[in-house]
Structure formats: C-alpha cells, structure tokens
Amino acid sequence: MTQAQALVAAGIRDLTDLGGVVLVFPLMLPITGLLLGLVLGGRYLGRFVLLLTLLGLGAALAIAAVVLVGGDALQYLLGGWSPPLGVGLRADGLSAVMLVTSALVMLAVALYAQRAFPITGDGSETRSSLVFWLLLLGVWGGLNTVFLGQDLFTLFVALELLTFSAVPLVALGGKPETLAAALRYLLFALLGSALYLLGAVLIYGTYGTLDIALLAERIAGADRWPPSLVAAIALMTVGLLAKTALFPLHLWLPPAHAGAPPAASAVLSALVVKASFFLVLRIWLDMMPGLLATAGVQILGAMGAGAILVGNLVALRQVRLKLLIAYSTLAQIGYLFLLFPLAAGAEALALTGGTLQVVSHACAKAAMFMAAGLIAAALGHDRIGELGGIARALPITVLAFGLAGLALLGLQPSGGYLVKTLLTSAADASGQWWWGLVMQAGGLLTAAYLFRVLGYALFGPRADEGRPPNLAIKRPGRVQELVALLLALCALLLGLLPPVAFDLTGVGRAGVDAGAAVSVAMAGAFDWGKLWGDLWPVLIVGLLVLCAVPWPGGRPAADADSVRVSSSVTGRAAAVVGLVFERVDAALRQWPVAGLSLLLLGLGLAGSLVGGA
Structure with missing residues (x-):
C-alpha cells in the first residue's frame, strides 16, 4: 500500500469511528443555505450555494467510502431515540449512490446557473436570482431526506418539501403556459x-x-x-x-x-x-x-414497457427540442420499472442495472436539458426543424447533447450499455425474454430521435438564411458548455469504472454482489464482434432518419405541427x-x-x- 493509499484508508477509518453522525451533513447543508439565503440575498446566494454543493459532494463521497469500506449500512438515531419512538437515518449502498448522484448533478446545476440567474446591471437582485437558489436548496434537502429517511411519515414530509420546491421552479419564468403546467x-x-x-x-x-x-x-x-x-x-x-x-x-x-x-x-x-x-x-x-413474488411486479413492468415504447415514439414526433427531451425522460423512467419483474428471478443483475440507470440517466438527461437551454438561448427558439447551422456555431454544446444521447442509446462503454446488458442478462436468467425485446426496440427508437436532432443540427438548412446579419446567435458561456459536456462524459464513460466501484450498490443487501454482476456484463465489452452487433442496427436507423432531413439548399421544415418524413411507404407507415x-x-x-x-x-x-x- 502506498503512502497516499494509507492516508486515504486512515481517513476513512476516522470517518467510520464517527458512526452515522456523518449522515447529518447532507441534511444540514441545504437547511443551512435556506436559513441564510434571505440574509445573503440574491447577490451572494448563488456563490454560497455553489460552495454548499461542493461540500455536499464531499460529504456524499465520504459516506459512500465509509459504507463501501465498512461493508454495512450506516445508521444514526436522531436524539438517541430508537424507533418506534424515535426517527432514524440509514444509508446503505443504494442510498450512498443516490446521495453522490444528486450532489454531483446539483453541483453541475449550480455552476450552470451562475450565468443563467445573474444579478442585474445595477447590482440589484431579481425574483429569479433569489428564488431559484432557495428552491434549488429545498429540492436538494428533500432529496437527501428521501434517500436517508427510514420512517414512512418522515418520507412523506420529504416528498412534500420536494414537491413544493419543484413546482415553483416550473413556473419561475412566469409565462401563462408554464403557470398552467406548474398548477x-x-x-x-x-x-x-x-x-x-x-x-x-x-x-x-x-x-x-x-x-x-x-x-x-x-x-x-x-x-x-x-x-x-x-x-x-x-x-x-x-x-x-x-x-x-x-x-x-x-x-x-x-x-x-x-x-x-x-x-x-x-x-x-x-x-x-x-x-x-x-x-x-x-x-x-x-x-x-415478498411483493416480488406477486403478479404486481408484472403490472409495474408492463407500465415500464409502455413508457419506453410510447415515450420514445411520441418523442420522435416532437417539433420542440425540450419537449423531445421531456418525452425521452418518460421513456427512460420505464427502464427503472423493468427492475421489479426482473428482480424476482435475478435480483443482483436487476438491482445493479436499475441503479446504474438512475446514475447514467441523471447525468445524461441533465446534460441534454442544459445543452437544449443553450441552443434555445442562442437561437431564440428550440424548434428542431430550424436548428440548421447550430452545430457549426455551438460545437461543444451539440457535442454534449450528442454524447449524452449516445449514453442513453447504450453504446459501449456508456452507463446505458451496462444498464441494458445487466437488465437483458436478468431477463434471460429469469426466463422473461420479452423485456429484452422491449429494451431493444427502445434503443432503436432512441437512436431515431437522437439522429433526427443531430441531423438537423449538422446538415439541416440554415433557419436564418436571407435574414439581416444583426440576428446573429447569442454565444453561451464557456463554463455552461463545459458543465454540460462533463456531465455527458460522466454518463458515457461510466462503464470504464472498475467493477469494485459497483460493489457499493450491494452493500446492506444480502445476496447482491453488484461488482460480480458488472464483471459479467463487461465480459463481452470491447469485443469487435459484440461492438459491431450493437452498432449496425443503430447505423441503419440513423441513415434512414438522416434521409428524411432536408439538406442545405432545400426547404426548412415549414409545418410546425408535423414531422417531415420520407415519401416512402416505410416513412408514411412510421x-x-x-x-x-x-x-x-x-x-x-x-x-x-x-x-x-x-x-x-x-x-x-x-x-x-x-x-x-
């Protein structure tokens, strides 16, 4: 063991000696920000939240390290009172993964939003420059309480804190349509x-x-x-x-x-x-x-399959980029609920795959929404048919969007690849092969809407052709672009982590060896035959979609209520x-x-x- 490794191990042992007290920090950090937020005001609150999220990521990583090294869940009793009289906090491997994921995304959002919610030129705060940060802290506090709570009523309170912080975020723009959506x-x-x-x-x-x-x-x-x-x-x-x-x-x-x-x-x-x-x-x-032995898991699985198919198909029909990503979220949620029928016969594979889907989707979807926001701010709209030329103007932003989409698609070595490999293995092991077909169809549909967006961004006709030069696009901040790109890379390169890192998922769950499950999933990775077998259907779908994209010199999409498709029989049927x-x-x-x-x-x-x- 090197000196650096010995120091790290000693530090983890010191944290372990503290017991479950470390579980208090993910709750106290957002609460501290909420209490001090009104005192600091919008002028300084954004930077303070950035500091808190950085500390929160450190606390989450410390908890994950303690849980992984200790090999057991951490517990802490508030006030020293044991249940049922008292309330306890508990962090097993799954909780630790969720804490780290939420802290990472929150830190990325805090960096991204420094420019999105600035102070006005005269130095005064606006409603959004103050309220956004307070609501973000409320969401973070609610999430951490959900991940650590052990009492059903405490979890209800955490859900309500989460709801009443998330709903105003939807309506923050103040437009009538966003107010209706928030209501x-x-x-x-x-x-x-x-x-x-x-x-x-x-x-x-x-x-x-x-x-x-x-x-x-x-x-x-x-x-x-x-x-x-x-x-x-x-x-x-x-x-x-x-x-x-x-x-x-x-x-x-x-x-x-x-x-x-x-x-x-x-x-x-x-x-x-x-x-x-x-x-x-x-x-x-x-x-x-015991619920896993009932027919209820098949109902949850059927709802997940419906989400994958309907969400992806409707996403392919959208004319606005953010709506496409929203329906993509609906589809990706479906993969999470395939976990339940598959866990009945292969719990380790299914639970590990579901957990990785949470992490991979969180990073990829956050990157996609950030990239879409930068594109909309640059062009003044997010209409897919009018994205022509945006790849040349915002290459980093479009690259971030594309890499995040590839992670969702499930190509090696992305987190999505591990997810689909693990869930497909669970389907084979439990004799439920039909869920594997649903995942394959979902992957091809994901490729279709991803190539559609990239096709317009790379090859579509310029939407501003013939317009005055003063309508040039607005350049985004470089930090915002890099944050989106780094999140996309996190999702895309998740499969390169060593299998021992995935052991964390199984801590606190008897019989769940997540590291071994990932090792099995990665056994065929980076094999050229396997890679080509995964790639060729995607390339065929991509070529078919790109054929429907108008090339430079053609007409931009004129009908905002429909998606342009080829005149072939296949195109009309689709x-x-x-x-x-x-x-x-x-x-x-x-x-x-x-x-x-x-x-x-x-x-x-x-x-x-x-x-x-």
Missing part, C-alpha cells in the same frame, strides 16, 4: 401525496409503527397479509407512481419539464422523479420483499404509427382519463397482492 403538476402531485399518506395511516393503524425496518420484521412474520396492508401498499404505490409520472400517469411531466428554465428542467428530470421511484423500491424490496401514439398520449393526459387510470391501477395492484404472504 397541473401541483394538483397531480398532491393527489399522489394524499394516496401515499392514506396508505401510511392504514399501515400505522395495523402495525403501530412506520419505521421500515420494524415493519419488515413484523410483516415477514405473518402467514397472510391483512386487507388493510394490501390496500395500503396499493395506495402508496399508485401515489408514488403518479409523482414519478410513470406511463400512463404522466399527465404533468411533458409540459412541466419542457416549460421550466433549463437549469430547473435538468434537476426535475435527473433527480426529482427519481425520489418517488426510490421509495417504491424501498417499499417493494426492503419493507415487503408517420401513421407516430400519429396514433401521439393521439393516445394526448388522451391519456386528460384529467378524466388520468383519474380513471389511477383508480384502475390501484384496483389492479390490490387485486394482484391479495393472497400474498
């Missing part, structure tokens, strides 16, 4: 919160505690699940799915993510929707692992299929249909759990 988000999120809280009340009335560890012990000893527990799980799950915006409960997601400022969209897509997914994971895997799914999506995002979907899903989940034990 829709708020109402649907509150409906989900009410369902979750009702389920928690039923559980407390049945077992007299809301601590997840105690509930796991008491539920495991029962021969049959009481009806109150079945109803509670169904209500809580449906409420959390509404907050996650899993298909077909995505009423609020597209307009909210597309209408928010780019820095806010990056946080919403990369992190906020993951909090409620994380709680579904806690309930189904930690509190009641347009018809896309239009059908677009109409289905529009119908599902109506309030009556969304409410009916909630009801039917709740009844379906409850029915699938009846008789379980």
